[in-house]
Amino acid sequence: MLSKTLAAGTWLCIFIVAFASHPVQPQKPPKHKMPAELKAASCCKEVKELKAQVANLSSMLSELGKKQESDWVSVVMQVMELESTSKRMESRLTDAESKFSEMNSQIDIMQLQAAQTVTQTSADAIYDCSSLYQKNYHISGVYKLPPNDFLGSPEMEVFCDMKTSGGGWTIIQRRKSGLVSFYQDWKQYKQGFGSIRGDFWLGNENIHRLTRQPTRLRVEMEDWEGNLRYAEYSHFVLSNELNSYRLFLGNYSGNVGNDALLYHNNTAFSTKDKDNDNCLDKCALLRKGGYWYNCCTDSNLNGVYYRLGEHKEHLDGITWYGWHGANYSLKRVEMKIRPEGFKP
Numbered sequence: 001m002l003s004k005t006l007a008a009g010t011w012l013c014i015f016i017v018a019f020a021s022h023p024v025q026p027q028k029p030p031k032h033k034m035p036a037e038l039k040a041a042s043c044c045k046e047v048k049e050l051k052a053q054v055a056n057l058s059s060m061l062s063e064l065g066k067k068q069e070s071d072w073v074s075v076v077m078q079v080m081e082l083e084s085t086s087k088r089m090e091s092r093l094t095d096a097e098s099k100f101s102e103m104n105s106q107i108d109i110m111q112l113q114a115a116q117t118v119t120q121t122s123a124d125a126i127y128d129c130s131s132l133y134q135k136n137y138h139i140s141g142v143y144k145l146p147p148n149d150f151l152g153s154p155e156m157e158v159f160c161d162m163k164t165s166g167g168g169w170t171i172i173q174r175r176k177s178g179l180v181s182f183y184q185d186w187k188q189y190k191q192g193f194g195s196i197r198g199d200f201w202l203g204n205e206n207i208h209r210l211t212r213q214p215t216r217l218r219v220e221m222e223d224w225e226g227n228l229r230y231a232e233y234s235h236f237v238l239s240n241e242l243n244s245y246r247l248f249l250g251n252y253s254g255n256v257g258n259d260a261l262l263y264h265n266n267t268a269f270s271t272k273d274k275d276n277d278n279c280l281d282k283c284a285l286l287r288k289g290g291y292w293y294n295c296c297t298d299s300n301l302n303g304v305y306y307r308l309g310e311h312k313e314h315l316d317g318i319t320w321y322g323w324h325g326a327n328y329s330l331k332r333v334e335m336k337i338r339p340e341g342f343k344p
């Protein structure tokens, strides 16, 4: 009985130990995990998609930035190209403008030269555009004057204005395209430079010879707003080279409202290499032209050609002080002469 009791106690102990070391957990029902996992997964997916979209947008932005940059560069290039095209057109227009009148006058000139040999010794010889006008050449344009014994001038190409105020004008200076620099030396101003159909200086020697007879000077000007003015002077004389092509002027008339050339009366011609002015300064260097500089200017018709936009920023431009002041550079100027007694 005892042994049976012992055996039963032993089995009880084993059972307790076994139970203590491996407690049987009551089986809980499995938790339902799937919705949370799914949620996390779909959230990640959204983030990833958003990240991808952001990355996409950034790359689009940077592409747009680059495109804008290249667009800007191309716009600037186009503007530059347009500017240069406009310059080319301007010079072509200048050529075209005068080619028509040149064609018209070319045949006339040949006839004229034939006529000239007959009339060389008579009073009606060809001196200038006014003599041409008197011989019924009434088209403005380029003419070739034959050599002239009275004036001592060689054959000379001139541009005649046969329309303004009765015509007969020989143009001695023109500024209209800005394609010719007027910052030239004594020799250049003496013999003349530029293009007879565009911007040019006829030459101090030629002008001197043409003013051996009583001569009238007319200065025509245009500003950048399209306003036109003129000034005329009686008894315009350019002395010879020994007298430094000194300028003499008579009375003023016109509508520019101010006699800005009078300040230059009885003044010698100066260039960058010949300082004949009445100043300690070298006016030709300061005003960048060749002119009858006093000390220095009330007008500077041979100054630097400045285009619209730059025309109000400089003191060495093409100026007429009494009209637009010292720092307004004009758009167009023509200086022309004809004999005092000319009658259309």
Ligand SMILES: [Ca+2]
Binding pocket: 275, 276, 277, 278, 279, 280, 281, 282, 283
């Ligand atoms: Ca000086």
